[in-house]
Amino acid sequence: MNKIFLNLGKQPLANSFLSSNSKKKQSKEFFYNLKVAFNTKNFLVSVANPVNPKFQYTDKYAHRASESITMKNAFAKTANKLSKKFSPKIVMEIGSNDGVFIKNFDRKKVIAIEPCKNLAKLTKNKYRTYPNFWTKSLAEKIFKKSKKADIIFSANTISHIPDLKQTFEAIELSLSFNGVLVIEDPSLMSVIGNNSYDQFYDEHVYVFSAIAISNVIKKANLRLFDAEKIETHGGSMRYYICKNNAKYRTTNKLKKILKEEKEKKLHHFKTYKDFSKKVKKSKIDLVKIFKRLKKENKKVISYGATYKSSTVFNYCNIGTNYIEYVTDTTINKQGKFTPGKHIPIISPDKGINKSVDYAFLGAWNFKKEILKKEKSFIKQGGRFITHVPSAKIISS
Numbered sequence: 001m002n003k004i005f006l007n008l009g010k011q012p013l014a015n016s017f018l019s020s021n022s023k024k025k026q027s028k029e030f031f032y033n034l035k036v037a038f039n040t041k042n043f044l045v046s047v048a049n050p051v052n053p054k055f056q057y058t059d060k061y062a063h064r065a066s067e068s069i070t071m072k073n074a075f076a077k078t079a080n081k082l083s084k085k086f087s088p089k090i091v092m093e094i095g096s097n098d099g100v101f102i103k104n105f106d107r108k109k110v111i112a113i114e115p116c117k118n119l120a121k122l123t124k125n126k127y128r129t130y131p132n133f134w135t136k137s138l139a140e141k142i143f144k145k146s147k148k149a150d151i152i153f154s155a156n157t158i159s160h161i162p163d164l165k166q167t168f169e170a171i172e173l174s175l176s177f178n179g180v181l182v183i184e185d186p187s188l189m190s191v192i193g194n195n196s197y198d199q200f201y202d203e204h205v206y207v208f209s210a211i212a213i214s215n216v217i218k219k220a221n222l223r224l225f226d227a228e229k230i231e232t233h234g235g236s237m238r239y240y241i242c243k244n245n246a247k248y249r250t251t252n253k254l255k256k257i258l259k260e261e262k263e264k265k266l267h268h269f270k271t272y273k274d275f276s277k278k279v280k281k282s283k284i285d286l287v288k289i290f291k292r293l294k295k296e297n298k299k300v301i302s303y304g305a306t307y308k309s310s311t312v313f314n315y316c317n318i319g320t321n322y323i324e325y326v327t328d329t330t331i332n333k334q335g336k337f338t339p340g341k342h343i344p345i346i347s348p349d350k351g352i353n354k355s356v357d358y359a360f361l362g363a364w365n366f367k368k369e370i371l372k373k374e375k376s377f378i379k380q381g382g383r384f385i386t387h388v389p390s391a392k393i394i395s396s
């Protein structure tokens with residue numbers, strides 16, 4: 001049974017940046033009520049009313065994984081690690097984005113799945129790319145012609161797909177006998193620990209725990225045999241999954257993670273009720289900071305037009321009343337307006353300068369990279385605001 005524990009209010013699609021903030025454009029904006037639920041049977045945490053993926057993963061999809069040095073390096077390291085560990089002959093990626101992961105492999109080995117047509121275009125000339133959603137019929141079509149996959153990799157994608165049953169069944173029929181599915185997604189343990197409620201938005205239909213994943217995949221004759229904590233996206237988990245009869249033994253690392261999740265009571269509804277109280281407090285504290293800075297006539301901007309910050313701004317009702325503009329390095333976000341709150345987005349070259357007093361860390365998951373990059377902003381007296389793990393001005 002699904003029990004709702006968190007209501008993040010009226011939210012737009014997190015990637016629906018507006019090309020103009022005209023009244024006409026605003027009136028066409030789609031909103032839904034973002035509620036988050038806990039399944040008392042399999043312990044899965046999910047958005048209670050997911051949006052149809054066809055509205056989300058279009059040919060205008062903005063996110064480019066290669067644009068962050070942190071992510072680029074992380075994917076290269078992972079590709080290298082998986083190559084060494086499993087010596088795959090066929091590597092398939094579900095949600096290949098701009099090719100940031102697959103480009104670390106010999107092109108003959110690679111199968112890429114990417115439903116956003118603008119992104120699939122970027123890899124299709126070099127790599128076998130299917131511009132489709134991941135379904136059983138696509139899996140059947142691909143593996144009629146190809147040898148089965150020794151590695152199926154999917155980062156920040158499986159948690160975006162509402163139909164997990166079909167997703168894992170399609171994976172099961174695509175894996176070679178000892179093939180391994182490696183998935184990376186934000187970790188529920190980190191979300192609860194960091195109070196990072198902004199990991200919930202329309203695309204993050206699920207925020208997984210190892211406990212929930214191991215339950216959900218059982219029905220598709222798959223099993224979890226290893227997991228590791230990784231730093232990306234503010235605390236993620238990498239899961240290693242194989243067919244029931246494959247050769248892999250459950251690792252001690254996984255046993256430890258499952259134990260830790262149980263100690264943190266990720267399988268108890270009360271944990272989520274408590275989390276929800278903390279989220280409400282986070283909103284009050286963050287708005288207090290913005291109100292005070294406004295009173296003091298400070299110039300406040302936001303750093304990184306992230307999907308996560310769309311949840312924060314719409315939940316906390318933070319718009320141009322507090323934030324002058326948002327800076328983002330992504331060229332196709334620049335010149336647009338944030339979903340729901342319509343804050344203008346400009347390039348960091350134009351927006352980060354001496355006149356700025358405070359910058360809200362929309363991309364708090366890149367805090368280390370950003371603080372390193374923005375040394376001169378900090379030296380000039382600029383300060384960052386964050387809401388993770390609690391709302392505060394970061395002292396440097």
Ligand code: TYD
Nearest residue numbers: 304305306307308327328329330363366369
């Ligand atoms: P991302 O980490 O993908 O977060 P989400 O999934 O919540 O959207 O997005 C990071 C965004 O921040 C991306 O649009 C690029 C931007 N960014 C900057 O503008 N400057 C930076 O230095 C970094 C690291 C990211």
